Amino acid sequence: MNAPATPELPVVVIGAGPVGLAAAAHLLGRGLEPLVLEAGPVAAHAVRQWSHVRLFSRWAEVIDPAAEKLLAPTGWTRPEDDTCPTGGDWAERYLQPLADALGGRVRTGVTVTGVSRAGRDRVVDPGRAEQPFVVHLTTADGREERITARAVIDASGTWATPGPLGADGLPALGEKAAADRLSYRLPDLRDPAVRARYAGRRVAVVGSGASAFTALAGLAELAREEPGTHAVWILRRGIGAHTFGGGTADQLPARGALGLAAKAAVEAGHASAVTGFRTEAVERDGDGRPVLVAGDGRRTGPVDEVIVLTGFRPDLSFLSEVRLGLDERLQAPALLAPLIDPNIHSCGTVPPHGVVELSHPEPGVHLVGMKSYGRAPTFLAMTGYEQVRSVAAALAGDRAAAERVELTLPETGVCGGAGLFDRPEAGQASDGGCCAAPETLRTGAGTPPAASGCC
Structure with a gap:
């Protein structure tokens, strides 16, 4: 116009x-x-x-x-x-x-x-x-x-204007007070100072998109070099066939590979996933480490750092x-x-x-x-x-x-979104498909036990 x-x-x-x-x-x-x-x-x-x-x-x-x-x-x-x-x-x-x-x-x-x-x-x-x-x-x-x-x-x-940790679209209770342990950007793990912040630490990664995949893959690589490094992947939805994107079917191959790298991080035991977890509060343990609390009362157990990648x-x-x-x-x-x-x-x-x-x-x-x-x-x-x-x-x-349309886009390789995707009635109810009911997933060997809570 x-x-x-x-x-x-x-x-x-x-x-x-x-x-x-x-x-x-x-x-x-x-x-x-x-x-x-x-x-x-x-x-x-x-x-x-x-x-x-x-x-x-x-x-x-x-x-x-x-x-x-x-x-x-x-x-x-x-x-x-x-x-x-x-x-x-x-x-x-x-x-x-x-x-x-x-x-x-x-x-x-x-x-x-x-x-x-x-x-x-x-x-x-x-x-x-x-x-x-x-x-x-x-x-x-x-x-x-x-x-x-x-x-x-x-x-x-x-x-x-990154999205907050709180699942209701507003900062979680205690989120601002825990700002010293939270980051809303992908860390550059090649930077010595940033690397030192996460090496050998238990790190919560909150999110389910490409940025979360990148963080998981990077932390998995760090874990192979720095023992004790482990990611706790916090998802507001369930895990299913399409959680990790389009994989080899993605018309943007690098994007598909990113999802596969995140999946490998979980399967190798460098990351454990907690699904259906909608953060309501951030508390601190006796050592000042953040503990994420979901609306249903579940707790992550203490983590050293939280990477918030919620869009x-x-x-x-x-x-x-x-x-x-x-x-x-x-x-x-x-x-x-x-x-x-x-x-x-x-x-x-x-x-x-x-x-x-x-x-x-x-x-x-x-x-x-x-x-x-x-x-x-x-x-x-x-x-x-x-x-x-x-x-x-x-x-x-x-x-x-x-x-006039002058563009042909590649397929996204992404299934579902932030809303109806994680509701059982929106698709396969509980068979492990892309709309499966919330669950806690741990695969691979060597996943460290949680200090408390579900992971």
């Missing part, structure tokens, strides 16, 4: 990550002027925070076509298509060169604090559609600025004065939510989508990238690239191109 504001104004893109930078490239290709605002000190700041993590997508799947076209005159060398980069590789070999090619159109160290229509709060109707957007921001040195824009593309992601959620606070149409559960655009809802999605694909699914009651505002998924998982970079291709076409007035 075309933004009604004056066309000489820039399109403000919030976030200089993979999708935000791709949005700028697509806008330039359409003759529109982008201005990318990045809160971090450098482009791709969030990606650099997980520079040690290897993507399960290949280079061919994480380079945007419009961005590559922009890079071509700079002498940029495209990495080999069939290799999987780390976050650090992605940032240094593609995202930073892309930001450099965009030049002054990328501003770093500026935090967006609000978006509104000029002179109109979200309540006011008269004259609203004729007004440009005003983006409020704060610079790194504390100065306040206002930027007028014809449209706003929010590609700020969700990295800054991310969008920060919508700075969009409070524009009119968004969001799904009440996922906090994703209302038309997109049914396509990605983990309550009903199982094995299969998320269909490519664009401006139609990403539009809001406020014309000219679009949430893209991981931000558009709200609280839903399994986002792929190529999905975001298709989103911004479509949005840029719409802002340029090319509705036909905006509504």
